[in-house]
Amino acid sequence: MRSFSVVWNTTIIQKWVMAITGICLVVFLLAHLSGNLLVFLGPEHMNAYGVELREMFHGAAIWVVRLGLIVALILHVLSGIKLARLNRGAKAVRNDKVEHRTSTIASRSMIYTGLLVVVYVVYHLAHFTWGVAHGEYYHVVDHLGRHDVYRMVVDSFHQPLITITYVIAMIVTGLHLNHAISSALQTLGINHPRYTPMLRLAGPALGMLIVIGFLSIPLGIMFGLVK
Amino acid sequence: MNLRLHIWRQAGPADQGMMKTYDLAGVNEHMSFLEMLDVLNEQLLNAGEEPVAFEHDCREGICGTCGMVINGRPHGPIARTTACQLHMRSFKDGDEIYIEPWRATAFPVVRDLVVDRSAFDRVIQKGGFISANTGTAPDGNAILVPKTDADHAMDAAACIGCGACVAACPNASAMLFVSAKMGHLSYLPQGQAERSTRAMNMVLQMDAEGFGGCSNHYECEAACPKGISVEFIARMNRDVAASALFGRD
Numbered sequence: 405m406r407s408f409s410v411v412w413n414t415t416i417i418q419k420w421v422m423a424i425t426g427i428c429l430v431v432f433l434l435a436h437l438s439g440n441l442l443v444f445l446g447p448e449h450m451n452a453y454g455v456e457l458r459e460m461f462h463g464a465a466i467w468v469v470r471l472g473l474i475v476a477l478i479l480h481v482l483s484g485i486k487l488a489r490l491n492r493g494a495k496a497v498r499n500d501k502v503e504h505r506t507s508t509i510a511s512r513s514m515i516y517t518g519l520l521v522v523v524y525v526v527y528h529l530a531h532f533t534w535g536v537a538h539g540e541y542y543h544v545v546d547h548l549g550r551h552d553v554y555r556m557v558v559d560s561f562h563q564p565l566i567t568i569t570y571v572i573a574m575i576v577t578g579l580h581l582n583h584a585i586s587s588a589l590q591t592l593g594i595n596h597p598r599y600t601p602m603l604r605l606a607g608p609a610l611g612m613l614i615v616i617g618f619l620s621i622p623l624g625i626m627f628g629l630v631k
Numbered sequence: 632m633n634l635r636l637h638i639w640r641q642a643g644p645a646d647q648g649m650m651k652t653y654d655l656a657g658v659n660e661h662m663s664f665l666e667m668l669d670v671l672n673e674q675l676l677n678a679g680e681e682p683v684a685f686e687h688d689c690r691e692g693i694c695g696t697c698g699m700v701i702n703g704r705p706h707g708p709i710a711r712t713t714a715c716q717l718h719m720r721s722f723k724d725g726d727e728i729y730i731e732p733w734r735a736t737a738f739p740v741v742r743d744l745v746v747d748r749s750a751f752d753r754v755i756q757k758g759g760f761i762s763a764n765t766g767t768a769p770d771g772n773a774i775l776v777p778k779t780d781a782d783h784a785m786d787a788a789a790c791i792g793c794g795a796c797v798a799a800c801p802n803a804s805a806m807l808f809v810s811a812k813m814g815h816l817s818y819l820p821q822g823q824a825e826r827s828t829r830a831m832n833m834v835l836q837m838d839a840e841g842f843g844g845c846s847n848h849y850e851c852e853a854a855c856p857k858g859i860s861v862e863f864i865a866r867m868n869r870d871v872a873a874s875a876l877f878g879r880d
Contacts, residue, residue, distance in 0.1 A: 419868070490843055512801060595865030
């Protein structure tokens with residue numbers, strides 16, 4: 405019988421790992437977005453949500469999710485780097501003239517957009533989770549003594565540099581998602597003439613929706629919808 | 632018509648190789664692309680130069696022997712057409728045409744436009760078959776095959792193994808080829824016995840040959856002269872996962 409590592413390291417199983425962990429990360433993005441959009445309902449909802457997130461199941465829930473996300477992210481990045489290196493080696497010499505017909509800038513730049521997103525995530529965590537970057541916005545409490553998530557977000561996005569970095573990061577994420585979602589479904593063997601034409605549109609559409617959702621927050625703050 | 636051709640010339644596997652430019656006059660629009668190269672080679676031979684090496688056999692679009700990247704597209708500009716079935720009427724007077732070999736680490740260049748595709752043969756040896764006992768031929772129609780399954784199997788079996796999918800893929804992935812060979816057997820009752828073993832064996836050999844992974848660019852489907860669908864890749868992905876999870880070998 406073949407060992408676990410032989411099977412695990414085949415290109416197709418590595419792709420499965422990438423697809424499954426990728427879908428986990430997309431589900432996280434949706435959950436994260438739905439929480440963030442509470443900013444439009446005002447500080448009461450946003451800060452209560454922050455407390456709830458940290459205290460759910462005596463603080464266990466957030467760590468279970470975090471652990472899952474860390475594992476998913478590590479596996480996703482490792483299989484991505486492994487496959488990208490393999491692919492590069494497999495096409496060491498390229499034709500002088502190449503015409504791309506079905507591949508897109510998004511599909512051909514997955515490894516670069518992916519790595520950029522990872523770099524951004526570290527900065528994003530340093531900013532909003534650890535309070536290491538831009539600490540002046542982090543250490544604020546509201547009238548109930550809760551961590552003032554709302555103020556932190558609104559004040560942060562009043563800084564043009566933070567907003568610009570965020571917008572760029574979201575565009576890069578959007579580019580990654582543009583190919584990622586429908587590609588993951590194909591990797592998982594989900595392809596049928598009855599629904600695949602729809603899924604190939606739905607993937608990029610969902611990616612776009614996620615990005616627009618996240619972008620609505622700094623834009624809402626910029627245009628004074630959120631104060 | 633008069634053409635300017637830019638062709639990859641490489642004396643042997645160890646040679647560096649380079650693009651060389653040739654002017655060819657009086658090309659007839661009814662010539663096939665390979666006949667045009669034949670005319671060029673006559674001209675080169677008369678001038679005492681080495682002719683351009685390229686592979687060809689049936690020149691009817693069914694053997695999968697010919698294959699070259701023409702202006703950045705494997706088999707040239709016409710969809711579902713092999714290089715030998717491409718005709719010069721698809722080009723116009725004064726055109727510049729770039730002619731290059733398939734590019735993939737698993738397909739080393741032998742000479743000029745000829746690449747070594749024996750990696751495909753080794754993948755087939757790992758599972759592109761069914762085991763059948765010899766002896767009296769089984770009764771015709773003893774094993775029933777639903778029409779739609781037979782149709783799908785035939786769609787996959789249309790693969791001529793030319794390697795255009797590998798050439799078109801930015802990752803030089805062979806998944807369209809391997810999935811077609813797998814799919815044509817997995818749709819038939821005769822292919823079920825070895826289905827799980829076949830899936831894993833062929834994929835392991837595909838990886839060992841140095842083909843890349845699939846990034847779902849679908850360039851292979853666009854380049855395939857037989858129009859094989861990436862649906863077969865999805866099917867292969869399911870079979871390999873099932874083999875990894877439940878296979879006993």
